[in-house]
Amino acid sequence: MDLLRGFLTITCLFAASLAPAASLADEPPPAVKAFLANVERQSRAKPSYDALTVDSSGAVTITNFAVRSPPVNDVPTVDFTIAEIRLANITALSPTLWEVNSASFTNTSWKFSANDNPITVDMPSASAEGLYIHGLEADATPQDKYLADSTLLARKLTSGPVAIGISGQKLTIDSMQSVFDGDPKTGSGRFGFTLDRLKVPAEAMALLDQTGMLRQLGYSSLQFDMASDGNMTLADGNMSLDGSVTLKGQDIGNIVLSGAAAGVPMAMMQAEASGQTQTPEEMAAQMKSLTISDLAVRFEDASITGKILPLIAAAQGMDEKTLVAGIPAMLQMSLMQLQNEAFSTQVADAVSRFLADPRSITLKLAPAKPLTMEDFNSMDPAKPGEAITRLGVSVTANN
Numbered sequence: 001m002d003l004l005r006g007f008l009t010i011t012c013l014f015a016a017s018l019a020p021a022a023s024l025a026d027e028p029p030p031a032v033k034a035f036l037a038n039v040e041r042q043s044r045a046k047p048s049y050d051a052l053t054v055d056s057s058g059a060v061t062i063t064n065f066a067v068r069s070p071p072v073n074d075v076p077t078v079d080f081t082i083a084e085i086r087l088a089n090i091t092a093l094s095p096t097l098w099e100v101n102s103a104s105f106t107n108t109s110w111k112f113s114a115n116d117n118p119i120t121v122d123m124p125s126a127s128a129e130g131l132y133i134h135g136l137e138a139d140a141t142p143q144d145k146y147l148a149d150s151t152l153l154a155r156k157l158t159s160g161p162v163a164i165g166i167s168g169q170k171l172t173i174d175s176m177q178s179v180f181d182g183d184p185k186t187g188s189g190r191f192g193f194t195l196d197r198l199k200v201p202a203e204a205m206a207l208l209d210q211t212g213m214l215r216q217l218g219y220s221s222l223q224f225d226m227a228s229d230g231n232m233t234l235a236d237g238n239m240s241l242d243g244s245v246t247l248k249g250q251d252i253g254n255i256v257l258s259g260a261a262a263g264v265p266m267a268m269m270q271a272e273a274s275g276q277t278q279t280p281e282e283m284a285a286q287m288k289s290l291t292i293s294d295l296a297v298r299f300e301d302a303s304i305t306g307k308i309l310p311l312i313a314a315a316q317g318m319d320e321k322t323l324v325a326g327i328p329a330m331l332q333m334s335l336m337q338l339q340n341e342a343f344s345t346q347v348a349d350a351v352s353r354f355l356a357d358p359r360s361i362t363l364k365l366a367p368a369k370p371l372t373m374e375d376f377n378s379m380d381p382a383k384p385g386e387a388i389t390r391l392g393v394s395v396t397a398n399n
Contacts, residue, residue, distance in 0.1 A: 031090070031098040034135030038148050043069035043078070059088040073277070076114030083107035096135035097185060103128045120165040130155030132184040142237050142267035147187050154180055169204035173197065187234045191243070195226040217307045223250040238289055239264040254300040262370065263289035284373075291370040298362040305358035328352040340385030347395045354397040362399070366392040 039047045047067035054060050062085040069078040082105055089101035105126040112119040132153040136144055147153070162173040174197040182189010200208060200222040208222065209215060230243015242260035265286040268278065278286075313323040332348035354361045367390065379387040 030095070030135065031092070031133060034096065034098075034148070035133055037136065038133070039067060042149055043067050043080075044072065045069050057088070059086060060090075061086050071114075076112050079109075079111040079113070081107075081109050093132075093184065096137060098133050098135075099184065100131040100133075101129065103131060117167050120163075122163045122165075123159055123161075125160040126158065128154055128157050130180075131157075142265075143187075143234055146234070146239075146266040146269060150187060153184050153187060154178065156180075166204075166207055169207055170201075171204055171207075172199045172201075174199075182232075188232060190231050191229070193226070193228045195224075198224040198226070200224075213311075216311060217304065219252070222252075224248060225250075234266065237266055238262070239266055239269070249302070249304075251302055252304045253302045254298075256298040256300065257296070258298075259295040260293045262291050262293070265289060287373045291372050292365075292367075293370040294364070294366045296362060296364040298360060300360045301354075301358040305355070309355075324355045327355060338384045338388060340388045343385070343388050343393065343395075350395045350397040357398060359398040361397045362395065364392075364394050364396070366394070368392060 036047060045068050047065065049062050049066070050064040052060065052062050063083070065082045065085060067080050069075075069080070071077050084106040085103065087100050087103045091099045091101070093099055105128075106124070108123040108126060110121040134144065134147040134150070134153075136148050140148070157176075157178040159173075159176045161175065164171040164173070173195060176195050177193070179192045180189055182191075202221045205214065205219075205221065209219075214222070225248040226246065227248075228243060228245040230241055232239060232241040232243075240260075240262035241264070244256055244258035246254055246256045248254045268283060268286045309323060310320050313320040316323065328348040328351050331351055332344050335344035335347060338344060350361060371391070375390075379390065
C-alpha cells in the first residue's frame, strides 16, 4: 500500500513537471528539462507525449504521456500512461525549484509485466495542489538528488477510485490522499497519507486466502484503511524521521508501526531508488550514521482473536478455555532460551492478560539512548538476554 502512495505522487509529479512547456517547443523550458532528466534517471527510459498545448490563461494540457521502465533487479517492466493532464499556475521558486499550484489527471494507468499475469493499476481521476519539482545542478549533492527523485513534496495529492487487477481479479480503493506541510526547498516538514477502503471482494479472496483460513474465520471479503503521519528532516546528507503507520482491517484489527530514527543516509536511498547496486561494504560505511531511538509494533484487536482461538483449540483437540490457560506457560518456557527471566515473565503476563480480554498488545524497543549500527553489531548473539535489556524491549497488553 505504500507502493500505491508512490504511484499517486509519481503521477502528479510527472504532470507537474511538464507544466511550463510551450506547445511543441524545440527547447523545453527549464522545469520540463529538469523533469525529463529526473524521469529518465529514475525509470531508465525517455518519456514521451503526443501533444502539449497552452491556452490563453497559461494552462497547460498534455495528451498521452507515456514512459516504459525496463526491468531491473526485482522490479519488472512498468508501462505508465496518462491520457490527459491539465496544469495551471506554475511558479519558479528558484532556478532549480518549481511549484504547480493546481492540476488534474485523467485516466492514469500502470502495467507491471513480470510474467504472464501482469498487475494493472487504473486511476480514472486525480488532482493536486502545490506540486514541487527539483532540478539538479552539476555539483548536486546526495540530498539534491534525493529531492529530485522525491515523489512526496506536494501540499496535497488526491485520487478518486483506483482499480487494481491481479491474476484476473480486481481489488478497489475508494480514494487516497497525501499531504505535506513544510519547506519545499529542503524537503523537511510533516507528511501525512490516507488510503480509504481497499476492498478485496469475495471473488478475489483466493489471492490472500489460499489455505482457506480466512473463510473458516468467517471473512468472505476484506476491507482495509491505512493512515500515516510523521515528521522528516533532511540535512547534511542524512534524514531524520519519526512517525507512525496504521493499517486497519475491518472486523479484524489494527496494526500500528511507529518509531524514530536519525542519520539515514540519503546517498544509499537515492542509489536504491535509481536501481544502482551497492556492495555490502559500501552500505555498511553509509549506515554508520544511522541511529534508532525507539520502535514499536502494536496490535489492536477488533474480533479476529476471538474467532481464531476456537479453531486452534479444535485443531489441538481441546476446548478454548484450556488452550488459553496453557499458552502463557508454554510461551514462558519457550522464551527461557533468551536468558532473560524478567522479560520472559513480562511476555507471558502480557499475553495472558491479552487473551483474557483481547484489546491490544504492544512490542516496543526503547533503549536508554539512541543505538547506532555499531551498537547493534557489538551485541553478543550468545547473550540474547543482555541484548534485550540494552534494547529496552518490553511487551505490554491492553494499555
